[in-house]
Amino acid sequence: MNYEIVIIGGNPAGGTAAIAAKKIHEDKSVLVIRKEAESLIPCGIPYTFGTLNNIEDNIKSIEPAKKMGVDFLIDEVISIKSDEKLLTLKNSEDITYEKLIIATGSQPFIPPIEGNDLEGVVAIRKDLEYIKSINPILRSGQNIVVVGAGFIGVEMSDELSKICDNVSLIESMDSILPLAFDKDMITPALEVLLKHGVDVRTNTMVDKIIGENGKVSGVKLKTGEVIKADRIILSIGYRPNISLAKKCGLEIGIYGGIVTDEYLRTSIDDIYAVGDCVEHRDFFTRKQSKLMLASTGASEARIAGMNLYDLRVIRQTKGSIAIFSTTLNEISLGAAGLTEKQAKAEGFRFIIGRNTGVDHHPALLPNTSPQIIKLIFSKGAGVLLGAQIIGGSTTGEMINILGLAIQKNMTAPELAIMQYGTQPMLTAGPGNYPIVLAAMSAVQQMGN
Amino acid sequence: MNYEIVIIGGNPAGGTAAIAAKKIHEDKSVLVIRKEAESLIPCGIPYTFGTLNNIEDNIKSIEPAKKMGVDFLIDEVISIKSDEKLLTLKNSEDITYEKLIIATGSQPFIPPIEGNDLEGVVAIRKDLEYIKSINPILRSGQNIVVVGAGFIGVEMSDELSKICDNVSLIESMDSILPLAFDKDMITPALEVLLKHGVDVRTNTMVDKIIGENGKVSGVKLKTGEVIKADRIILSIGYRPNISLAKKCGLEIGIYGGIVTDEYLRTSIDDIYAVGDCVEHRDFFTRKQSKLMLASTGASEARIAGMNLYDLRVIRQTKGSIAIFSTTLNEISLGAAGLTEKQAKAEGFRFIIGRNTGVDHHPALLPNTSPQIIKLIFSKGAGVLLGAQIIGGSTTGEMINILGLAIQKNMTAPELAIMQYGTQPMLTAGPGNYPIVLAAMSAVQQMGN
Incomplete structure (x- = not known):
């Protein structure tokens, strides 16, 4: 079989790469090869043990991708012959490619301690x-x-x-x-x-x-x-799945991930890698990082998928930002960029801006949650290095505001006078918008 | 009485200006003069008719500002004598100022139709x-x-x-x-x-x-x-309260608001104006605009308050962006920047990116809402001109992501590969993050 674009792996990174590739290169044939006919939304897995009624409720449908014209083959790739641009498979005939994207993901790290193989x-x-x-x-x-x-x-x-x-x-x-x-x-x-x-x-x-x-x-x-x-x-923690990549001779990094450039190109021509199997680099320090997030993988997948044949979507950030969120029902948590501890360890001089408030206004409206925010800015330039929020159900999108502010190298003074919208049931008040107040508390310290 | 910084009006704009001024100029005396001892959170007013139990639940406390050292005087300013830097008041002795901030707000426009004065x-x-x-x-x-x-x-x-x-x-x-x-x-x-x-x-x-x-x-x-x-x-609609400003000779704009420069300085030295009483300018066209939002006023108040004595917080956006949100319980709405209709009327060439999805992943999680997004980008440069979201309770913060993207002149390709965090209960999925997908649909159209 011949395909122009082949993706190995069909979870968030691989699936997103396939869709991005097909959207931008409509005339190219796109194939996803993956082991499972049906696969789970990885971040939803914890909820299959409590909140969701059935594990099947957490399956990611491949129908939207199929409808776009992406083909799927349920099989396992045995080897990548990069000279011939050819893949050998467990159960199917060989497949040739023009462009190959490796998205083989990661697997849990099992610590080498006694008893790790016991039943249970x-x-x-x-x-x-x-x-x-x-x-x-x-x-x-x-x-x-x-x-x-x-x-x-x-x-x-x-x-x-x-x-x-x-x-x-x-x-x-x-x-x-x-x-x-x-x-x-x-x-x-x-x-x-x-x-x-x-x-x-x-x-x-x-x-x-x-x-x-x-x-x-x-x-x-x-x-x-x-x-x-x-x-x-x-x-x-998890470790990159790189046995295929290793066998085919791709360069591997210090943490065991596939080495890529800014456009997710590996050390071999026309082979790309995205997601957990890649060794990311930190946005601020450019050091190799162990970061593994589905959203990071999806973002990389779009960069790779859209830029396979020519560099048309220019990457303007030179590294990955950890942007997380989670919830424990009563409270939700979000974090982006460096923690204070990490900033200190990396040798940054910094100032901290803080604010404590609530996520509705007035606070007596139903479903109001406390909202605590901490921003870490570099001393001197005042560039945002990191953010942490403890709040309500809007925390996941609020941390994305701060993730974007990090990407755009925004400073404390800029954030202190940023424009934003507020609404009683949806956000903090106009005079109390927490990102702005935390930034202003940093500006105060930069003051004199 | 002598005060160094005097603010006329103590609602979102005036109150925020007082706090910003005091935070940055701790050694200066700051006085807010307003007519009411207690004032309402304006955006919360509709909720005093249904959701809130008591009107008093929507009062904005002045205690935090007082604790910071801001003084309050409940009175009405009768005139501003800018030559002498002196205010005359209805019930109190005259007050002198070094810096004066006018935040007199707005009042409803009553259309001149028959019956507008009937009881009810x-x-x-x-x-x-x-x-x-x-x-x-x-x-x-x-x-x-x-x-x-x-x-x-x-x-x-x-x-x-x-x-x-x-x-x-x-x-x-x-x-x-x-x-x-x-x-x-x-x-x-x-x-x-x-x-x-x-x-x-x-x-x-x-x-x-x-x-x-x-x-x-x-x-x-x-x-x-x-x-x-x-x-x-x-x-x-509302009209600016400008009788005081007019009497004192401040320049008034075509829509009846006080004319200011980027730092909210009026046509008379050492007099500033912020909030609804100001004639704003549009972020994209720099035309005068009728925009009146508490969040816009609060943002201006910070610019004025922090920059009263020297320009220490540089304004990098040259106009106001309308960023709104509201909710009808089942669905929430957010909008930022120009609508398609406005972009057309202003003569922009544009492309539209759209996406329809849901705000949790998997969609079978509790409290999942549809999430529809429309992005308007300039044709050619691909700069984000406007955004509209129909979604769930996170809509208010999501529109703030897009408001920030507008402020930073972000383009469709940049948004298509932006970094973000996702979490099943808090956001759409990593492969389906709606801002990114809507941006990618615009990139597709920019393609060839």
């Missing part, structure tokens, strides 16, 4: 069959220990606390979500988790997983304490 | 006593006619439909909210209003208000039809 120990892989298989296992657990308090660990703990008796969340660093939030900002989220019955333990290291008759029975901490457990979730 | 005819003035006085009048009405379907008219109609039998909304143009939304976008909002029982009539002109014994009994339309009414709300 799971990690959150993203394929449908696996999630289907662990769903009844987790739902039938009485004592669940979640190891790692990143986004997946926090969301899984919170969802499982709705259906399980005892959920413990263990984190080696000094607070939950330590890569996205400074400790001073995350306290309200910690309190909500505790209120939901999650036993959160920070500054806590796991020594090993213990078991009986091949089944997990608990977790032994470095302190010697044992937490009883019949189910363990390992959520301490 | 009201307009939405923003002072507490007036709103207190009309609240029982409107609540006791059986048949209410609202004239003018701008934001106030739409919000009032929707709120009153919760407590009154018959509410009619009359608009002379061909759709509701005609200055903020194109007709093709506003249909879902119109449907919600109709569903809430509001009798919406567009393309409809009022001839006169008719009455019996000095009390309103109906509205006669230009067609001859009479709509029965015991209460009429006139909501067809």
Whole structure:
């Protein structure tokens, strides 16, 4: 078979690349090769354990892409022969390509500790069959220990606390979500988790997983304490899937991701890589980063997909910005760019702008939530380096305002006089708009 | 009395100016002179007729400003003697100033039609006593006619439909909210209003208000039809309060607002003006505009307040962007910049990017709303001219993303590859983020 554009992998990055490629190159044939006929929305996976009624409710339909003219082949690529621009497959005949996009994603990192293979120990892989298989296992657990308090660990703990008796969340660093939030900002989220019955333990290291008759029975901490457990979730990060890329000779980075340039071109002509399998670079420092986000992958996928044949959509940012959000019902959390801790570690001089308010005006309107914001600006130039918000249901879009402000290198004085709209039921008040007030508090400090 | 900084008017613009001035000039004495001891949050006024339990729930406290060291005087300024930098007051001794900020706001425009003075005819003035006085009048009405379907008219109609039998909304143009939304976008909002029982009539002109014994009994339309009414709300716009400014000789613009420069300096030294009493200029055309928004006023207030003694916070946008949002419960609406109609009238060549999606992912999560977006880009350069969103509760902050994109002169290709965060419960999906998809649909059209 011959296709002009071939994408290996069909999750957020691969699917988005296919659609972007087809939209901009309508006359080119586009094929997505992926292992699964049906695949899950990865960020929705935690909600298949509580909020959603069926795992199937979280399947991402491929019909819109098909309707656009993207073809799908359910198969596994065995090798990429870049000299011949040819792919060999497990079950199908060879396929040639003009342009190849690798979007093979990532898989959970399993720490090399004793007991990691006991029955009842799971990690959150993203394929449908696996999630289907662990769903009844987790739902039938009485004592669940979640190891790692990143986004997946926090969301899984919170969802499982709705259906399980005892959920413990263990984190080696000094607070939950330590890569996205400074400790001073995350306290309200910690309190909500505790209120939901999650036993959160920070500054806590796991020594090993213990078991009986091949089944997990608990977790032994470095302190010697044992937490009883019949189910363990390992959520301490993901690693790029790069076996295909490695075999074909693509350059691999220090964190094990595929090295690309600004247009997601790899070290071999006409091969691109997007999403979790790529080694990203930080927006501010240009250092390699371990960032893995579906939204980052989708953004890269559009850059690659639209620029396959000529560079028509010029990239103006030279690196990836971590922009996260999540929710624990009562409160939602958003973060963009560097935390104060990271800014300090990277050697930035900075000033902090803060504001505490509410997300409606007047505050007595229904569904009003507190809204706490922290902005980190470089000292001197006053450029926005990072933002953290604890708020209500608008937090996810508010952090996108600040993500955009980072992309545009906006400064504290600019944000202090930015134009915005307000409405009683939808936002904070005109005089109290929190982004602006936090920026103004930074301007005050820049003052003299 | 002597004060260094004096602000006349203490609503969103005046209050914000006082706080900004005091924050940046801590050593200066700051006084706000206003007529009311307690004042309402203006945008919250429609909600005092339905959603809020008490009018008092919508009072804006002056305590935070007082705590910062801003003084308040409840009185009325009679004249500004700019030569002597002196204010004369109704009940107090004269006050001298170094810097004066005029924030006298606006009042409803009462159209010169027959019957406008009948009992039962009201307009939405923003002072507490007036709103207190009309609240029982409107609540006791059986048949209410609202004239003018701008934001106030739409919000009032929707709120009153919760407590009154018959509410009619009359608009002379061909759709509701005609200055903020194109007709093709506003249909879902119109449907919600109709569903809430509001009798919406567009393309409809009022001839006169008719009455019996000095009390309103109906509205006669230009067609001859009479709509029965015991209460009429006139909501067809506001006019700047400029009697003080005029008397003191300040230059007034073509729409009756005070003329200022980019730093809100008036035609007389050391006198500034901010908010509804100012004649704004459009961001794109620099033409004078009738725009009146509390958020616009607050933004100007910060520019003026921080720059009173030296220009330390440089303004980088050279005009005002209309950024609106509102909600009808089931759906919310946001608009920023120019509509398609306005862009056409101003002579822009443009392309339209659209997307229809939902605001959560997967769509089967609770509280998922449709999310429809329309972006207007200039043809050629591809600069974002305007945006309209019909969506859920995040619409107010999403339109602020696009308001910021307008301020930063962002283009369709830039928005098509922007970085953003997504989360199942808080936003659309990574592959379906609507701003990006609408921008990409514009890029497609720019393509060849």
